[in-house]
Amino acid sequence: MNCINFIVPMNPCPCGHYPDMARCRCAPYEVRRYLGRVSGPILDRIDICVEVEPLRFRDMIEKPAGESSAQIRERVLAARKMQSDRFAGTKLRFNTDMGVADVEKYCRLEEKERNYMERMFSVMHLSARGYHRILKVARTIADLEGSTGIREEHLAEAICYRYNGGQDI
Amino acid sequence: MTDEQTEKAYMHWLYQAAGMGSRGFLRGLEQLGTAQILYDTARKERLEAKVSARYQDKARKLQALAKSSEIKGILEEYERMLSRGISFVTVKEASYPRKLAQIGDAPYGLYYAGRLPVDEGRSIAVIGARNCTEYGRYMAKEFGTVLAQAGVQIISGMARGIDGIGQRAALDAGGYSLGVLGCGVDVCYPRENRDVYEQLLVKGGVCSEYPPGIEPRAVLFPPRNRIISGLCDGVLVIEAKGRSGTLITVDMALEQGREVYAVPGRVTDALSEGCNRLIRQGAQLVMSPEELLEDLQAGLTGYMNQSVIGRQPVLHLSGIRDKVFKILDFQPQSMERLQEAYRKAYGDSIAVPKLCYELLQLYAEGYVGQADGKYYFKKE
Incomplete structure (x- = not known):
């Protein structure tokens, strides 16, 4: 059973400014090589990749808009409650503990969502592992929203969090 | 080999032997005869006596190279180059690009594979x-x-x-x-x-x-x-x-x-x-x-x-998808910046799941590209 949270920061390129081409001094192949230092199989096991923009002065002195940590905590606790209800009577505790069979049982998609995933599977060149992990992340996103079913937008967000490499440069 | 080809082989040897930046020197040597004559001269006589003072070093070097280069080797090397699809042309020849020949410091020789541009063309x-x-x-x-x-x-x-x-x-x-x-x-x-x-x-x-x-x-x-x-x-x-x-x-x-x-x-x-x-x-x-x-x-x-x-193609997008497409730029932007741009442009915010959904749709339809990492840009 999974018992570690693997969280790791990384620069977008050797100089750190990519994709701001006015400041980035790296050649495209250098960016590629830099990102390529993390092997595909490892990336395939990372569920959530997000780009973090540099903080601007304004961001530092102004109070950020949006939810407070306390509010987010409430949502997380509610999502955890959903998960413990879902897995009551099983060995599972969180969505991340689900194996392939569990995913099929607990992350069942309606026809519309299934068609959506079928399309995205080929568009985003997903792997079988990727597919199952996306369903688990989408399940969690739905839990955080308090939604019983997994909707297209939940799937879309989970797909967007997967690192699929640069494909268009 | 025809006489013409033989002369080109000598010319090619001369170009390489003279070394880079020898345009003036080679132009001067032209007065003394063909490349073949120059080669023979360099082997037998003192070349230094025949060129101006500023080219004495180059003349000495050329003379030494001529003495160590056999005719057979010169011809073979040239043929080998031709057989690899590489041609050599000098500024003296008609097939040398006319526009290039007109510039002050046109290269004396030019190697090419494939074909050179047509003089008459733009x-x-x-x-x-x-x-x-x-x-x-x-x-x-x-x-x-x-x-x-x-x-x-x-x-x-x-x-x-x-x-x-x-x-x-x-x-x-x-x-x-x-x-x-x-x-x-x-x-x-x-x-x-x-x-x-x-x-x-x-x-x-x-x-x-x-x-x-x-x-x-x-x-x-x-x-x-x-x-x-x-x-x-x-x-x-x-x-x-x-x-x-x-x-x-x-x-x-x-x-x-x-x-x-x-x-x-x-x-x-x-x-x-x-x-x-x-x-x-x-x-x-x-x-x-x-x-x-x-x-x-x-x-x-x-x-x-x-x-x-x-x-640019007129896209028939509507609703939020159109609004998302309009905030995209040729410059790749992160999700965070896109959300910010959306807020600036339309005054209301767009939730991450919604934005992801619309971006993926645009990506699947080929309107949006993804740069290395999670950056999105408007495609051509």
Whole structure:
């Protein structure tokens, strides 16, 4: 059973400014090589990749808009409650503990969502592992929203969090 | 081998033996007879006595090389080069590009594979930053494609970024392109432009003043820029920083009396600074390939002056998808920045799941691209 949270920061390129081409001094192949230092199989096991923009002065002195940590905590606790209800009577505790069979049982998609995933599977060149992990992340996103079913937008967000490499440069 | 070919073999030996930057020396030697005569002379007599004082060192070196080079080896080496598809032409010959022959410091000899541009045709050098933006990429492709379709020969340095993109577009459009290299014509540099290089050999050409086998070195590149501009009627700068190697080519072009065209950009874009400055200094501002063609009078008349904007596909998007598409830029942006742009543009916020959903739809339909990492940009 999974018992570690693997969280790791990384620069977008050797100089750190990519994709701001006015400041980035790296050649495209250098960016590629830099990102390529993390092997595909490892990336395939990372569920959530997000780009973090540099903080601007304004961001530092102004109070950020949006939810407070306390509010987010409430949502997380509610999502955890959903998960413990879902897995009551099983060995599972969180969505991340689900194996392939569990995913099929607990992350069942309606026809519309299934068609959506079928399309995205080929568009985003997903792997079988990727597919199952996306369903688990989408399940969690739905839990955080308090939604019983997994909707297209939940799937879309989970797909967007997967690192699929640069494909268009 | 015919007499003519034999003489060329000697000429080729002489060019290499004299070394780089020997244009004046070689011009002087021409007075003494054919390359074959020179070779014989150098083996038997004192060459130093026959050349001016400033070329004494070169003459001594040439004499030593002549004494150690056998006729058989000279002929064999030349034949071997020809059999590899590499030709050699000197400025004395009619097949040497006419436009290039007219510049002050035209290379004495030129190696090429594929074919050289046609003298009668119009030629434009498409040049710019190696590290270009999506905007530059788009413009290079647009100009390369349309100019090539109109029969304009696209000359460039096969470098990363603008050069290679413009040339690739020209070849893809079925046009002619020539790569002027800073290494031997049998060396592909940069390696990532292997596809362009190989297509050039078949559909266009590559040329260099450096002998085959010469590996790229930083010092070899600035001199080759004079060849790029020398072969052209004009140079088109797509993107360049304020201080850019591209501007060396522009200086060469101006010295050679070539037209300079520049694609403008936003004042705040570092990669457009070079272009904008050139325009202020008198370069011609071009907003579309058609404008350039009109200026070249390449036989294209009767169309409206239109900017590239008018030609972008009209997408029939609606609702939020349209709103998301409109905040995208050629410059890749992160999810965070896109959310911010959305808020600025429309006054209301867009939730991450919704934004992801619309981006994925646009991506699946080919309107949006994803750069290395999680950055999204508007596609051509």
